[in-house]
Amino acid sequence: MSLLEVTDLHAGYGMVNVLAGLSLTVDEGESVVILGANGAGKTTTLRAMSGMIPATGSMRFDGVEMLGRRVDRLVAAGIAHVPQGRGTLVDLTVEENLRVGAYTRHDDGVDGDINRWCEVFPRLGQRRDQAAGLMSGGEQQMLAIARAFMSRPRLVLLDEPSLGLAPLVTREVFDRVDELVKETGTAVLIVEQNANLALQFAARGYVLESGRIVIEGTADDLLADDSIRRAYLGGGA
Amino acid sequence: MIGFQLTEFAQYCLIGLGNGAIYAMVGLGLVVIFRSTGLLNFSQGEIAMFSTFLVWQLHEVGLPVWLAMLGGMVLGFGFGAMLYRVAVQPAGDPHTNPLAVVIITIGLFLGVNSLAQLIWGTGDKDLEPLFGRDGFIVAGVSVDWQKIGTLAVLAFEVALLYLIFNKTKIGLAMRAVASGPESSALAGIPVTQIILIGWGVAASLGALAGTFAAPSRGLNSSLMLQVLVLSLAAITLGGFDSLVGAVVGGLIVGLATDVIPKYVGFLDKVPLAPAFAIILIVLLVKPEGLFGSKRVTRV
Numbered sequence: 001m002s003l004l005e006v007t008d009l010h011a012g013y014g015m016v017n018v019l020a021g022l023s024l025t026v027d028e029g030e031s032v033v034i035l036g037a038n039g040a041g042k043t044t045t046l047r048a049m050s051g052m053i054p055a056t057g058s059m060r061f062d063g064v065e066m067l068g069r070r071v072d073r074l075v076a077a078g079i080a081h082v083p084q085g086r087g088t089l090v091d092l093t094v095e096e097n098l099r100v101g102a103y104t105r106h107d108d109g110v111d112g113d114i115n116r117w118c119e120v121f122p123r124l125g126q127r128r129d130q131a132a133g134l135m136s137g138g139e140q141q142m143l144a145i146a147r148a149f150m151s152r153p154r155l156v157l158l159d160e161p162s163l164g165l166a167p168l169v170t171r172e173v174f175d176r177v178d179e180l181v182k183e184t185g186t187a188v189l190i191v192e193q194n195a196n197l198a199l200q201f202a203a204r205g206y207v208l209e210s211g212r213i214v215i216e217g218t219a220d221d222l223l224a225d226d227s228i229r230r231a232y233l234g235g236g237a
Numbered sequence: 238m239i240g241f242q243l244t245e246f247a248q249y250c251l252i253g254l255g256n257g258a259i260y261a262m263v264g265l266g267l268v269v270i271f272r273s274t275g276l277l278n279f280s281q282g283e284i285a286m287f288s289t290f291l292v293w294q295l296h297e298v299g300l301p302v303w304l305a306m307l308g309g310m311v312l313g314f315g316f317g318a319m320l321y322r323v324a325v326q327p328a329g330d331p332h333t334n335p336l337a338v339v340i341i342t343i344g345l346f347l348g349v350n351s352l353a354q355l356i357w358g359t360g361d362k363d364l365e366p367l368f369g370r371d372g373f374i375v376a377g378v379s380v381d382w383q384k385i386g387t388l389a390v391l392a393f394e395v396a397l398l399y400l401i402f403n404k405t406k407i408g409l410a411m412r413a414v415a416s417g418p419e420s421s422a423l424a425g426i427p428v429t430q431i432i433l434i435g436w437g438v439a440a441s442l443g444a445l446a447g448t449f450a451a452p453s454r455g456l457n458s459s460l461m462l463q464v465l466v467l468s469l470a471a472i473t474l475g476g477f478d479s480l481v482g483a484v485v486g487g488l489i490v491g492l493a494t495d496v497i498p499k500y501v502g503f504l505d506k507v508p509l510a511p512a513f514a515i516i517l518i519v520l521l522v523k524p525e526g527l528f529g530s531k532r533v534t535r536v
Binding site: 050052070071072075076080081082083087088089090091092096099100101103104147148151 | 406409410412413415416417419420421422423424425426427428530
């Protein structure tokens with residue numbers, strides 16, 4: 001049994017149907033990427049899974065049906081979602097942002113975890129008591145990822161971390177996530193336009209087109225696939 | 238203009254501070270809602286008035302004033318949360334549709350006012366002052382215990398709110414929800430519950446404010462009409478999201494409206510003028526207020 005099993009997911013906005021029966025799985029500790037062009041439904045997939053928009057179909061997490069549950073219950077169950085655009089709570093300090101990430105926890109390890117993330121991401125440590133809105137885009141992305149990990153999730157949904165970031169910064173973000181995933185054994189489902197980078201990081205991938213999975217395979221297979229190279233990796237390069 | 242007398246001036250100031258404490262209390266309710274939802278609640282004054290009637294009702298059935306006040310705060314909490322649930326929440330996300338929510342709070346202003354008239358009529362009710370009607374005279378200035386008590390309760394109230402907002406998990410959640418409801422939800426905060434609590438707390442604070450306002454102003458459905466305007470001036474001056482700002486702003490507005498007209502003859506006819514002048518000047522010179530936070534964001 002996979003950690004996450006999404007089957008026949010349908011969702012949309014109002015009368016517009018964006019997802020037309022999407023299915024995917026993520027195993028415990030696995031890194032999986034969903035590739036797709038603008039408008040393919042990548043963000044919608046994650047929003048539907050998190051209960052931010054109404055959806056039908058099935059989403060089993062650890063064997064339990066989760067679709068339609070309130071988003072705060074999903075977090076408590078072990079699914080953390082880093083939204084597109086990072087979702088920084090700009091009026092709160094960096095430390096408070098991290099503390100918010102631990103809202104569903106009731107153990108006494110929260111302060112320890114905050115210290116830990118401030119060491120893992122030294123930039124956050126330096127700006128611990130500053131308003132989070134003052135940080136650069138890359139720093140805010142690091143904060144959003146650290147905040148998600150504050151809930152001690154088993155699965156992190158990561159929505160286009162490269163958005164608005166310089167290539168070098170994007171690279172750094174991916175490297176850090178890679179380290180974290182290996183260290184904590186957390187599974188990650190990431191949606192990305194930057195296929196080249198994402199496929200180096202992930203073990204498996206899905207290609208999403210018009211709300212459907214059209215291709216799936218290991219990252220190596222996808223990197224080798226000519227049609228994917230043409231569509232998402234910048235021609236035959 | 239007559240000669241300036243220090244005792245007289247001190248007496249006016251004391252009256253101003255006593256009234257200012259009430260503007261501050263209502264202002265604190267506005268700040269609580271602003272800090273948990275990011276919105277201005279125009280019905281805050283009327284919710285306070287309604288909750289004060291609940292206090293009066295409990296006193297009427299035999300509870301001592303202080304117990305009636307606590308009871309009214311508890312019932313007020315439920316009333317405020319219920320109003321949010323029934324009238325405000327159906328309008329959807331206040332961040333995508335702020336105008337709808339603001340209009341609804343104006344509708345609530347009228348609705349709650351009418352409801353109070355329907356239940357309790359239009360005549361004045363008498364609510365006993367919590368700290369009695371006694372006082373003392375110091376250096377020719379008469380000081381009543383009720384004013385001292387009001388200021389003391391205000392100090393206690395703001396300290397408690399400060400601790401809640403800055404040192405508790407629920408306070409952090411309220412500030413998070415005000416800053417970004419969707420991110421807060423994704424971080425696991427039950428957003429609707431937090432906003433309900435914010436409205437409940439604000440209504441409780443309204444019951445507290447009303448309990449201090451009613452004895453001198455007379456308890457009727459227009460108890461808070463003027464107070465709300467002055468409280469809005471107070472938090473505009475102090476900063477919409479600042480607890481300390483509401484207190485300092487309230488006291489300054491109290492002083493301005495009770496002292497200045499005594500020395501500037503024509504203002505007697507337009508008692509709210511200093512409050513409007515304050516709002517106007519602050520918005521022109523320092524829009525975030527004395528203690529409010531300037532919102533700075535890098536994208």
